Amino acid sequence: MLTGKKILLGITGGIAAYKSAYLVRLLTKAGAEVRVLMSDAAKQFVQPLTFATLTGNPVFTEFFNPENGEWHSHVKLSLWADLYVVAPATANSIAKMAHGIADNLLLTTCLSARCPIMIAPAMDLDMYSNVATQQNLSTLRSRGFLIAEAGEGLLASGLSGKGRMAEPEEIFTEVNNYFNAAQTLSGRKILITAGPTREKIDPVRFITNYSTGKMGYAIAEELAQRGAEILLVSGPVQVTAHNQRITVIPVTTAEEMYRQCVALFPTCDGAIMSAAVADFTPETASSSKIKKTSDEMTLRLVPTKDIAAELGKLKNANQVFAGFALETDDEMQNAKKKLQSKNFDFIVLNSLKDKGAGFGYDTNKVTIVSRQKGAVDYELKSKALVAKDIADQIEEEFSQKTV
Numbered sequence: 001m002l003t004g005k006k007i008l009l010g011i012t013g014g015i016a017a018y019k020s021a022y023l024v025r026l027l028t029k030a031g032a033e034v035r036v037l038m039s040d041a042a043k044q045f046v047q048p049l050t051f052a053t054l055t056g057n058p059v060f061t062e063f064f065n066p067e068n069g070e071w072h073s074h075v076k077l078s079l080w081a082d083l084y085v086v087a088p089a090t091a092n093s094i095a096k097m098a099h100g101i102a103d104n105l106l107l108t109t110c111l112s113a114r115c116p117i118m119i120a121p122a123m124d125l126d127m128y129s130n131v132a133t134q135q136n137l138s139t140l141r142s143r144g145f146l147i148a149e150a151g152e153g154l155l156a157s158g159l160s161g162k163g164r165m166a167e168p169e170e171i172f173t174e175v176n177n178y179f180n181a182a183q184t185l186s187g188r189k190i191l192i193t194a195g196p197t198r199e200k201i202d203p204v205r206f207i208t209n210y211s212t213g214k215m216g217y218a219i220a221e222e223l224a225q226r227g228a229e230i231l232l233v234s235g236p237v238q239v240t241a242h243n244q245r246i247t248v249i250p251v252t253t254a255e256e257m258y259r260q261c262v263a264l265f266p267t268c269d270g271a272i273m274s275a276a277v278a279d280f281t282p283e284t285a286s287s288s289k290i291k292k293t294s295d296e297m298t299l300r301l302v303p304t305k306d307i308a309a310e311l312g313k314l315k316n317a318n319q320v321f322a323g324f325a326l327e328t329d330d331e332m333q334n335a336k337k338k339l340q341s342k343n344f345d346f347i348v349l350n351s352l353k354d355k356g357a358g359f360g361y362d363t364n365k366v367t368i369v370s371r372q373k374g375a376v377d378y379e380l381k382s383k384a385l386v387a388k389d390i391a392d393q394i395e396e397e398f399s400q401k402t403v
């Protein structure tokens with residue numbers, strides 16, 4: 001049920017706009033109060049009167065009412081809403097959202113929104129698969145936008161492929177999931193490491209890796225949505241955390257990450273080590289820029305501390321402890337070795353040989369290797385969905401600890 005929930009629905013100019021009428025119906029029937037914003041192009045597809053009638057509220061399309069000058073405040077609208085759903089979201093509006101363009105009331109409200117924003121992309125298959133659109137979606141995802149994935153099928157152009165707006169029932173389910181996620185991890189405090197570390201060579205150079213932190217942040221969001229309190233010890237990343245139950249503890253080096261984790265882990269019910277920690281660090285960091293004095297240069301590296309191995313030693317019988325293994329060769333053998341040597345309850349294996357898996361992608365393909373069940377393979381899916389599989393495994397591990 002969505003009783004008392006305030007939902008702002010933004011409708012941009014695509015033929016799927018007619019389906020938004022069904023979405024309004026589903027939302028209002030479930031008890032939500034809905035207010036609608038339309039772009040000029042959307043009005044070419046469906047009359048505002050349709051939405052005004054269905055919601056019982058006036059539809060906002062302009063910054064002010066031309067008849068009496070009444071100002072439609074985008075700030076007030078976004079403060080009013082618990083969730084802002086933009087469905088359909090055209091390629092053009094998605095591009096504008098990704099770049100902070102605010103040239104109509106609907107987009108201005110996106111830019112000033114304090115509430116979460118969910119978008120339902122709808123466009124032709126070539127526009128959808130275009131690198132520009134995919135990058136814009138990726139940008140929005142990394143800023144915490146929720147995305148009701150486009151479906152495959154017949155498109156308005158007569159072509160068939162991916163780009164159809166998710167069906168109103170599917171968007172409704174996503175909205176419901178957002179508000180009514182079962183608080184199955186309420187009362188649990190979980191430490192997560194994410195992102196790369198940077199090991200300083202001199203004031204202008206460091207050693208790092210390709211990790212973006214997307215997977216760790218997706219896990220943090222999912223666990224927080226299930227009610228857990230999250231301590232997210234994060235290396236330098238571009239992604240941001242959105243759920244208020246997530247506390248980000250920014251660190252730079254492996255040593256800083258180690259210190260934070262060792263101090264925090266005993267206060268937690270579990271930990272997930274998703275950071276790509278540098279295994280080596282320069283023996284000494286130069287305080288001034290190293291000059292090019294000869295043709296060759298030797299950098300002496302020493303090992304960093306293995307954070308996971310240390311927490312594995314500190315772990316008590318009630319704590320759930322999980323790690324990652326990113327491998328290129330002998331994947332399963334290496335993952336099983338790390339499961340044992342770091343005392344994990346389960347390890348999430350991703351192979352760099354799998355297309356779409358690993359650093360930087362929005363997707364991942366994992367195998368979860370647990371002491372309980374052995375290896376279970378999952379399909380290639382978005383990191384947000386992989387995070388759900390990992391969260392399910394965390395819940396299962398907690399249930400085993402308490403029997």
Ligand code: CTP
Nearest residue numbers: 273274275277279305306307308323324325326
């Ligand atoms: N890990 C860690 N601290 C380190 C190195 C790794 O906490 N100094 C954690 C990672 O976050 C991950 C797991 O250990 O959960 C495995 O990391 P990985 O880099 O795959 O393994 P390594 O132990 O570094 O072994 P190798 O580099 O030889 O594969």
